Amino acid sequence: MSDRTEVEARLRAEQQRGDSILAALQEGVVMTDTLGNIRYANPAAAEFLGRGEELVGAHLFELVSFETEHDQWSAGHFLDSDEIHGMDGVLRNQRNQALEVEITMLHVSRGEPDERLVFVIRDDSERRQQEQHLSWQATHDSLTGLLNRRAFSAELVKWLAQASVLEVPTVLMLIDLDHFKPVNDQGGHLLGDELLRQLADILRQAVRLTDSVARFGGDEFAILLPACGLERGAMLADQVRAGIEQLQLEQEGRRFGVTASIGLTDLSAGDSSPRGALARADEGAYAAKARGRNQVVAVPSTEE
Template sequence: MFDPATLVFTFFTAQCAGTVALTAVWFINRQVPGIGCWVLARAVLGLGLLLFLLRIEIPLAASALISTSLVLLGHFLAIAGSRRFMERPQLPLRWIVLFFAVYLPVLGYFASVHPDSAIRHIVVSVALAGVSFLNVWSLWPDRDSVVRVSPRVMAGIYAFTGLLYVGRAGYQFSALAGHPLIDPTTDIVLVMLEGTAASVLIASTYITMVTEHLQADLRQQAETDPLTGLFNRRAFDRLAQRDVQTARRHHDPTFLLFLDLDRFKSVNDRFGHLAGDRVIVGLAETITACIRDTDLSARFGGEEFAVLLPRTSLDSAKTVAERIRQSLESKTFEGEGVAFSVTISIGMAALDGGQDDLSGLMRRADRALYSAKEAGRNQVVIAPRPVESGQQVA
């Protein structure tokens, strides 16, 4: 029904078509990490398939060793690309060297010294299953991964491929026992059909991964302050609204800090805007160093910043605010060849779970910040709770 040579050629054609499409995407989006490795991986895989097509013209031992080694090398290049894409450390080179140091002598022995097609197919299948599962491990996103959906799809494709190769190794064991479950021609047909389908799916999923990565980059640019790397006001409002709703639902103590540099205009006037930018970045770094990963920080614009502290007691929130204030005060900046320091005023408000929302929390933190400025700057002022709104701010 299926001619093995035709299926191998179809597999090769699909591999080449996918490589061309992925190469075009790479030329347009070279900033996406890993895509260059994927292009090279598919080219090497295609070369391995070409040598497999020429197996009649090449001695069996050379065909088995070279073509399958190129295919495996292509898989390792794909793994390298996947790990770059997912921002993970590369596999140690000694692992790959050790892999081929074991694989090549074993396969060569059963291809030339003691020819045995069943054992040879088992060795190749186990090797291909191993690199497929390595790709699954490299692609599966963790909690902090920005791109999450398409890597899971790709990991699923590689997991299915790995399981098929495990099954192929299994039914080749039956051939060793003298009761083959599948004849050699059917074996080649199944492998080529799976390979062709996987080649098309992998190429299209690579392109989907690139698209998702670009969308994540655009989303990050839209929600990130370019100078400090903190969230901007738009992102803060969205994420803080979520955290406040969660805090109200679980009655978690939550505090909002509004921070504003004191007399920042005079810094720009006296020392220049580059020095002012260094102060802004220094404050952002100070905030990041003083809060937890679960806290939320943002630059609202100019010299104004905000920090949301979910699941935080009053004493802990005071400690964080004072640590930020004191740490910034102790920093030294330089502008126009002159060293200088800056101070910051902080307004702090607690979420009242019964009747408060984000806008009310922001209004009270803003009033507390104004009180800190009026009281002489370089201090932390805590806003009264809503039930105490008739009282004067201390």
């Protein structure tokens, strides 16, 4: 075997090994010319592109579109870039699938006759689901699925900033359960947890999609009602109070339930921080307890 023949045989073997590695990858690998015509695609790429038959010769951007959060990327966007690392987006293919992917692109031999674009496409759905789950955990109460105090406080700050421009004020409602300790002590913590979960459902069903509902911790809850007005908020608070009063759980022949003392206030342009609004709503809840519990007391932001 001549030296040239031996070199060619080694190159063919290396090419075969490279092809085998690319074929085994879970990432899609696509190489196109500067017009977008596919020159190479591994089997994983065919799945991403939604086309099982031979891809070589097809036009990549006729098969798929790629959208980021702010833009739709065309062939021109990629041609203008030397390289792109880990760009998140949604790939839409001929099967009408919208796939969450991460794209890496290398611009090879730019300006040369053999100029090529090499795309690596990775399924990014699992990572994004994990991020969404972690984000949800950071902002929600694990028992009830309601917002936690920190996330609710962020919403409260946002609506306080809008207080001066809203014609109808936003209303803050604090809900303090009455007689919850006996449920835990006599019925057990599992029963107490179930009561809190069902109570959370009552609160969710009572409000609009634009409203925010939170568990502040223990047996204390809060609701934020944007552009609601104190009169309407008081009516809603009484509906919530009645719904909580009707909630009854049975265990070993005994019935357990709670009532709620509810305080509410309207947000005003004079509130420099959440503290003042929370203090007024809390004052209303304490007043409701002092008057015998199972009541609603509104504390306006300003004296009439």
